Amino acid sequence: MLHAGNRQAANQFLKAHQNEFISDTEKDFLEELSRVFSVQDIELRPLVNAFRTRKYKVDLSESAHICLRQYLTRYGHIILLQIINTHITIIRKAGSPKMDGETHEEKSQRFETNINGHMEQPSGTGVDREMRELQEAIRLIRNNSHQALRIFTVKNAVENASCGLIAPKMDKLAIGFSTAEIRLWGIGETVLVKRKNKQTHVPFVCDVSPFYKFNEHESTIRSEAGAIILRGHTDVVHDLRFIPEADILLSVSSDKDMRAWRLNDYSCAAVYR
Secondary structure, eight states: OTTTTOHHHHHHHHHHHGGGTOSTTTHHHHHHHTTOOSHHHHHHOHHHHHHHHSOEEEEEOHHHHHHHHHHHHHHOOHHHHHHHHHHEEEEEOTTOOOOTTOOHHHHHHHHTOOBTTBOOOOOOOHHHHHHHHHHHHHHHHHHOSSOOSOOOOOOSOOSOEEEEEEOTTSOEEEEEETTSOEEEEEOTTOOOOEEOOOOOOOOOTTSSOTTOOOOGGGGEEOOGGGOEEEOOOSSOEEEEEEETTTTEEEEEETTSOEEEEETTTOOEEEEEO
């Protein structure tokens, strides 16, 4: 909720549900959580950041596991599935009573099923559990039918990347950030430059070199790390789409605007509200 800019809704959600978790062990953490008002507060508080980034084990009986699968099959949203796969490890308890009308073969098949490709491992703590999670991640990568052609890493980025997209020609990489910025990089031999408006140069005595001559190349600028930065949104950028026929990049944000950016001069062509 804080990433989406809904500070008031996040505060109301905490007040509505915190009574369910109040205990001697969780009291201090809930107090710490109540003082989080922005995304920056999460990163500055190690306890809250660890709570947000770690996975949590949930024990489910076979019946509860089946109900969860049926619910996700019918109502599962991509965000809900992503939260479960990213932050929750579901441990199915063996030996729970089978459901009415279920045969032994059906029960065996159910026990071997998984949620969205995730095979659960036995519970554990410390190094052993981390090793099992690492082995599970490696297994999922190896067994994935969709193999990655390339992997791009955005380095030295303090803010969180919220979405990314590669142009159909594989010559540009666009990434949206939680800071409401969009950054464009050239892929391979593609170099992106942003041109300033042409201006007439009038030489002054204070020029560094008396032989200085205005060159059109001097009218190009690039951001740090060679990226073109597109600014205009006022909240988190959630999705991007390249329109190759018109040489346009579309972006949508939590500020409820969709913007069309020209890729020839990187200016904003239109804003749709």
